[in-house]
Amino acid sequence: MRREYIDSMPNLHATWLSRLRQPWDAALQALPSQCAICRRWPAERLCADCLARWAQAxxxxxxxxxxxxxxxxxxxxxxxxxxxxxxxxxxVDYAYPWQQLIGDFKFRADIGLARSLGRLLAEHAPAQPLLQSCDALIPVPASARRLRERGFDHTLLLARALSRQLPCSLEIRSHAVQRQHTDMPQHVLSRHQRLRQLRGVFQVPPAHAEAIKSQHLLLFDDVMTTGATLNALAGSLLQAGAASVSALVIARTP
Incomplete structure (x- = not known):
């Protein structure tokens, strides 16, 4: 059975709780939890002291x-x-402690971290101009094979968590681009190999092409390494008629 978690109570098998919305969100956030970095109890999953230490702009x-x-x-x-x-x-940088936290979320299905990671981006001052000026948010798509392997769409979950914490929720277009499966994971390849593997990987379906014309789009991903994936995706959207394409990521490889 697929598990879902609420952010305030990590690793809790609580599918029905994870689907609650306003007015219950405020009450759920008030429940005690343990900081995923310093392990302080009680605290939020990312406590204020750890954010002040590890998430400085x-x-x-x-x-x-x-x-x-x-x-x-x-x-x-x-x-x-x-x-x-x-x-x-x-x-943030893709280094301690974010490397471990993103790995827990992405590869070990600690889905409850989505809300805290979304809040990290929603409150990140340099991200505000991009979030306020874009017409839509596009999570970087995974191939159908990767989704089956992982069991959930991690960028879509993060995008939804981010949008819910903004003053005005953003439109999320998760089907605006399709991605073909690549043989090798991008993170194990050099920049040259990444660029070569990404040729023709992203395609804008005809049914969505008209909707992105003249739009200012914001791509969203968890980690940026060389930028090859984001730039290939941006190129496909620009070729399909987008006015501009920017990107927002949680972590960047130093």
Whole structure:
């Protein structure tokens, strides 16, 4: 049986509780929990002290989210070869403790972390302009085979958790792009191999092509490594008529 978890009580087999909405959300958030980082009890899954220590905003390249010394706006690679993305924001580095937390959520089905990770992005100041100006949020799609292996769509769950915590919920278009299965997971490949493997992987179905024309779209993913996946997806959307494509990710590989 597939399990779902509520954020305030990790690893609780509570399918019916996870489907509750307002006005019960506030009560559920008040339930005691244990911080997933420092293990303090009682606390939220990501306590305020850990967020203050591990989630400080830092200056990054506006197009690929790599760390840069302020006030430099773009890294050398983006100056030499501008990516398809108009902008990219990452909340944290893909390092301790976020590497472990994202792994728990994505590969070990601790789905309750979705709400806290969504809140991390909703409250991340550099992400606000992208969230306020986009017409729709597009979670990076997984292939049908990857979905069967994992048992759930992790980017869609995170996108929904993010949207629910915004003042005005964003439209989520999870079917705007289809993804073909790739033989090798992207994280084990070099940048050159990633780019080669991603050729023709993303396609905009004809039924959704008209809806994205002249739209300002925001891609959403959990981890950005080289940016190959996001740029390939952005290229497909721009070719289909999107006005601009930006990206928002939880973590960026340093």
């Amino acid at each position: 830092s200056h990054r390249c506006l197009r690929c989210a790599l760390h840069l010394p302020a006030p430099t706006p773009l890294c050398g690679a983006c100056l030499r070869q501008p990516p398809s993305l108009a902008a990219c924001v990452a909340a």
